[in-house]
Amino acid sequence: xxxxxxxxxxxxxxxxxxxxxxxxRGAKVALLxxxxxxxxxxxGNFGLVWVQSKGAGVPEYQRWxxxxxxxxxxxxxxxxxxxxxxxxxxxxxxxxxxxxxxEFENRRRIMEQIHxxxxxxxxxxxxxxxxxxxxxxxxxxxxxxxxxYTRYDGAANPLYLLRALHAGxxxxxxxxxxxxxxxxxxxxxxDFRVDAGGTTFAAPKLVLAAGLGNKALAPLVGLDAPxxxxxxxxxxxxxxxxxxxxTQNFRQMPEGGLLLGDSQEEAGxxxxxxxxxxxxxxxxxxxxxxxxxxxxVVRTWAALRVMSPDGLPIYDQSREYPGAFVAxxxxxxxxxxxxxxRYAQHVLDGVLPAALARFAGTRFHVPHPA
Ligand SMILES: Cc1cc2nc3c(=O)[nH]c(=O)nc-3n(C[C@H](O)[C@H](O)[C@H](O)COP(=O)(O)OP(=O)(O)OC[C@H]3O[C@@H](n4cnc5c(N)ncnc54)[C@H](O)[C@@H]3O)c2cc1C
Numbered sequence: 001x002x003x004x005x006x007x008x009x010x011x012x013x014x015x016x017x018x019x020x021x022x023x024x025r026g027a028k029v030a031l032l033x034x035x036x037x038x039x040x041x042x043x044g045n046f047g048l049v050w051v052q053s054k055g056a057g058v059p060e061y062q063r064w065x066x067x068x069x070x071x072x073x074x075x076x077x078x079x080x081x082x083x084x085x086x087x088x089x090x091x092x093x094x095x096x097x098x099x100x101x102x103e104f105e106n107r108r109r110i111m112e113q114i115h116x117x118x119x120x121x122x123x124x125x126x127x128x129x130x131x132x133x134x135x136x137x138x139x140x141x142x143x144x145x146x147x148x149y150t151r152y153d154g155a156a157n158p159l160y161l162l163r164a165l166h167a168g169x170x171x172x173x174x175x176x177x178x179x180x181x182x183x184x185x186x187x188x189x190x191d192f193r194v195d196a197g198g199t200t201f202a203a204p205k206l207v208l209a210a211g212l213g214n215k216a217l218a219p220l221v222g223l224d225a226p227x228x229x230x231x232x233x234x235x236x237x238x239x240x241x242x243x244x245x246x247t248q249n250f251r252q253m254p255e256g257g258l259l260l261g262d263s264q265e266e267a268g269x270x271x272x273x274x275x276x277x278x279x280x281x282x283x284x285x286x287x288x289x290x291x292x293x294x295x296x297v298v299r300t301w302a303a304l305r306v307m308s309p310d311g312l313p314i315y316d317q318s319r320e321y322p323g324a325f326v327a328x329x330x331x332x333x334x335x336x337x338x339x340x341x342r343y344a345q346h347v348l349d350g351v352l353p354a355a356l357a358r359f360a361g362t363r364f365h366v367p368h369p370a
Contacts, residue, residue, distance in 0.1 A: 004030040004175070006205040006347065007194050009182055009217060012042035013158065013332030014339060015209030016165035020079075021344025022207075023172035030203065031169055032196045034181040039212050039229065039271060042162050042332060044303020046234060046251065046261045049089065049334045051152035052096060052125065053248075056110045059117040060358040061312055065331070066123075068338035069152050075337035076156065082171055085164035087156045088254065094153030094246040095128065095137070097144050097288045104146045111148050125150045139243055141290040147247075155246055157253075158333050165336075177201075182210075185220045190323040192221075205347055208326040211306045212269075214314075222320030224361035225328050229304035231267040233277040235260040235285075238296045243289075250285060257298070260285045264305070273302045305330045308364075315343065315359040317352055325352075326361060 004027075008019040011033030019031040051069045055062030069091065076089035098104040108127050115123040126149045133140050133147045166176055180197030185206070192206040208217050214225035239256030246252075251259045263277040278300055285292050306328055308314050313329035325347050329335055346352050352360075 004028045004201060004203040006030070006207060007032065007192060007201050007203045008207045008209055009194065009196075010208070010210035010213065011166065011176060011178065012040055012209070012211050013162060013165070013336055014211070014327050014329060015207065016042075016162060016169065017332070017336040017339035018207055018209055018327060018344050018347065019174060020165045020168045020172075021340035022347065023169050023174045024340070025344060025348055027205075027348060029169055029172075029174035030201045031166075031174060031176045032180040032182060032194065032201065033176070033178050034210075034213065035179045037181070039269065039304045041211055041303055041306055042158065044232075044234070044301055045158050045333060046259055047155050047158045047333055048094070048248070048251065049091065049154040049156055050094065050248065050331065051334070052094065052148060052150040053110055053114070054331070056113045056117070058312060058358065060355060062114055062118060062123065063121065063355070064313075064338060065334055066152055067342070068335045069154065071337035071341050072154065072156070075341055079161075079164045079168055083164045083167040085160055085167055087161040087164050089154060089156040090246075091152075091154030092246060093149060093151040094248060095133070095147040095149045096248040097133070097140065097147045099143050099145065099284065099287055101145055107148045123150075137244055139289050139291050141288060143287045153246060155251055156333055161333065161336060182217065185217070187221045187321045187324060189321050192321075192324065204323055206324045207347055208324070209328070211328070212304065214306075214326060214328050218326050218361070221324035222318040223316055223324065223326045224364060225308075225314050225326050226364055227306050227308055227314070227328050229267070229269055230307040230330075231263075231265045231271060231302055232261065232305050233263045233273065233281060233300060233302045235278055235281050235300045236298055237292070238298050240295055243291070249281075250289065258292070258295070269304065271302050271304050273300055277302075310363075313359050314361050315352060315356045316361045317350075322350065
């Protein structure tokens with residue numbers, strides 16, 4: 001039976017980032033992943049490292065997202081140096097384009113709320129009116145009434161990121177087991193045995209980072225992760241000359257193609273492409289940037305986001321089986337640096353800090369009225 005210091009279930013962005021962080025701190029890690037039969041959000045995302053608009057009403061979430069964004073440059077450099085794979089991180093700031101006065105006012109309200117809630121830590125943002133937006137993005141059309149901007153926003157290549165994290169774990173002596181769907185978990189405090197892919201893995205620490213799979217796995221170790229799928233579509237255009245800086249819905253890749261996205265639909269576990277969201281995404285893109293009317297779409301895909309009931313991450317340690325942790329979120333690119341550089345250390349310490357208490361799975365245990 002291979003003995004490890006930590007078993008991480010789920011080789012997507014959340015599990016791989018935590019596994020890499022554990023391995024960097026000297027832990028012998030086994031990263032178990034079901035494989036292509038599973039829903040894998042990490043292979044279908046937009047690649048934003050996005051901070052603005054995160055955490056209105058939940059200042060802890062804004063701080064956690066910003067911390068991750070602050071850590072990202074060093075995290076990316078260390079990954080590149082260790083593995084030779086560059087996650088192509090950039091942090092040049094980002095804008096969220098508003099297409100009506102109502103959207104613009106709503107945006108202003110959200111940004112102001114976050115600013116007030118951050119108190120002394122501050123949250124610097126700008127609201128750009130139409131003429132200022134035009135100055136920064138000359139391609140913006142007349143319907144783009146304005147935008148919000150923060151310098152905290154950026155992007156990375158999510159597939160290179162995933163590859164680098166897997167390579168990093170292997171370089172640091174860890175094991176990556178693809179095709180290893182977890183069949184059973186035998187749990188005792190500080191002693192976990194996991195049957196997966198015909199092998200039994202043993203370790204004193206266990207991290208559940210199986211995306212949508214966490215919902216079924218968490219109760220096996222006394223945790224709760226009531227996540228559900230929320231479908232998102234992404235549309236890719238042909239390559240064009242550099243045209244726009246980073247926005248929340250439109251991202252130009254270094255090679256020139258534009259990613260258009262940010263749709264959210266309740267579609268159960270159906271991850272098939274459907275025409276309605278594609279139409280909505282492209283129609284919005286043309287309203288914001290009219291030149292896109294003449295740009296061809298070359299491909300599109302849909303993938304399932306990992307969403308908790310309140311949209312916030314879930315981080316917790318089992319009270320029944322200390323040593324078992326859960327990590328779920330819908331921003332696995334944004335939070336990759338915090339997962340590797342902070343959450344992994346908390347797992348090794350055996351204690352989650354007060355700053356993460358807001359994200360405990362027990363927040364969903366609200367008694368129903370009789
Ligand atoms: C369309 C779309 C756009 C997105 N855009 C962004 C973005 O711009 N920025 C951002 O930060 N985030 C974005 N995300 C979210 C990001 O992709 C997810 O937060 C992240 O991938 C979730 O990672 P995860 O590791 O929790 O889940 P997943 O990537 O789904 O990985 C879970 C893994 O667990 C494995 N697994 C499941 N069950 C088991 C089991 N029983 N045994 C063993 N293994 C198991 C699966 O094989 C899978 O590989 C987007 C997501 C979507 C769908």
